[in-house]
Amino acid sequence: MNAKYKDLFTPYRFKNGIELKNRIIMAPMTNFSSDDDGNVTDAEVDYYARRSKGVSMVVTACTYVTPNGKGFPGEFGGDTDEMIPSLERLAGAIKDQGAKAILQIFHGGVQCPSDLVPDGDVVSASDVMGDNQEKKARALTEAEIEEIIEAFGETTRRAIEAGYDGVEIHGANGYLIHQFFSPMTNQREDRFGGSLEKRMTFPMAIVDKVKSVVDEHAKHPFIVGYRFSPEEPEENGFSMGDTLSLVDALADKDLDYLHVSLFDFFSKPRRGVEDVEKTRMDYLLETIADRTPLIGVGSIYSAEDARKAFETGVPLLALGRGLIIDPDWVQKLADGKEDEIVTEIDKEKQEQLVVPDPLWNAIIHTPGWFPGV
Template identity: 65%
Template sequence: MNPKYSPLFDTFVFQKGVSLKNRLIMAPMTNFSSNQDGTVSDAEVRYYARRSKGVSMVVTACTYVTPNGKGFRGEFAGDRDEMIPSLKKLASAIKAEGAKAVLQIFHGGRECPPELVPNGEIVSASEVPSERKGSATPRELQEDEIQSIIRAFGETTRRAIEAGYDGVEIHGANGYLIQQFFSPHSNRREDQWGGTLEKRMAFPLAIVEEVQNVVAKNAKQPFIIGYRFSPEEPETPGITMAETLKLIHALAETKLDYLHVSQMDFKAEPRRGVEDQRSRLEIIQEQVGKRIPVIGVGSIFNPDDAIQALKSNVPLIALGRELIIDPDWVEKVENGRETEIETKIDKGAQERLVVPDPLWQAIIHSPGWFPEVE
């Protein structure tokens, strides 16, 4: 191995004692490839197993915690006990290759396609549609429904424990339900769940508390809990960097095991809310990194990018598109073959790359999403 890349292969131990063999993690990525009944498909299992050998931890694509939280076609389910064998199949495949398995748990809220949820009724914090073209107006959730969804995050966590996962990641990013409660764009409530910044934080914090209580009651061995968030929103009103800093301070106080930043480029700077020319990642790390491990992500295509991201002092780096383009990314760096890393998707290599067809079709029909071989 080239000595300059050795920091990527230092071990890391979470506060609960869960140990990672290196600093490189597979980021959660939707793959649209589960079976129609919500079970994990064989193609998905092969896809994850192919990418689980080099990284120290795999965070799965999101699994929905209630039937009205399904956000994508081909998303696998975690909303009922009948899904435990399916969830276990995926966890076992990841762990058999030497990586820790973390289940990302999720509710899509107003971003759910109406045709995927019962009665076509989408729900959110308030009756405010997304600014995406053609978005439907959601129904505002009632108090009993909010409490039910909070419990559902806990129940899916229990299923993850029973299925053999090493942890869960609460998906509070990318405009989905948890973020919808935190955002001033989607949350116009005037009760205990909205209004002030503190009240908009109530739903995310209630889910964290519920998940932690379920883990304390059910886990027989160390089980980590992470939280993924998007630092800012483009909408006005929308989440600003200043508001996110308040949120992550509150999350750090809960003694979560890690925070995971969701952004397309680890070098991205704040849009608004703080007067700081450093990257969001550096600011976040400076604010809470001494209290809670931060995972950085975004356009880390080669090991030099990864080393640069580590220089922001975050301890862990997540690779997303990079592991789809080259499943052997980590092993190549570890074995001194970093010059052989593929950094552009080869449109003729689906079988070699072990990518399920629905995900492959999304990649090749979405210009600009992945860099392509000419």
């Protein structure tokens, strides 16, 4: 191993005692490859197993906690106890390769295609239009909100029973938790909307519910993380400053980690902070101030990309597209073969890369998403 990368291979111990063998994590990425009933498929299991050997921890693609939360075709479910064997298969495939298995749990809200949810009844924080909708989503009642909070807890219990090492609450990327935090999609006037603090009510309630379920059901230390987006591009969306308030509150929740969702690790804020020349990661690390570890992510393809990112002081790095492009990324770095790391997708090597057909088709038909396409 080249000495300048050795710090990436130091172990990391969470406050709860769980230890990661290195600082490199597989980021959650939707793969569209489960069956129509929400069961994990062989192709999905093979895809994860192929990428779980070098990394210390794998965060799965998101799994829906209620039937009306399914956000994608080919998404796997965690909404009933009947899904536990399916969830267990995936956890086992990851853990058999030596990585910790983290189940990402979510509800798609207004982003759910109407043909994937019961009766086409798409819901959100308020009556808002989604990116791909023909009609507005329906605002959830307070009772329904409480049911969804409970559902996050129930899916956490299933993750525990299925053998996962933890869960990641998906509060990013425009899905339901994000929709409650955003003033664009949350126009409520009850306790779940209005001020910035009230728009945090739903995310915080989910964190509290998940943690209480872990306290009740987990017989061993169990990781709880939270993923968030830094800001919205629209002027009437939430700003980087709003997110720093959210992150400050989350950092006091005794979570095991926070995980920012970024396309570019070194990107800079749009608005809501004084110095837009400082990176988002700089602001986040300052705000969190060592209260809980932050996972950084975003266009890390080469060994040098990873080294530069790690030098910012972020304790953990997640790779998404990089591990799809080169499943042996971590092993090559560990073996001193960083020059052999592949940084662009090879469109002739789907079979060798063990990428399921639905994900492969999305990659090669989405210019600009992956280098080389």
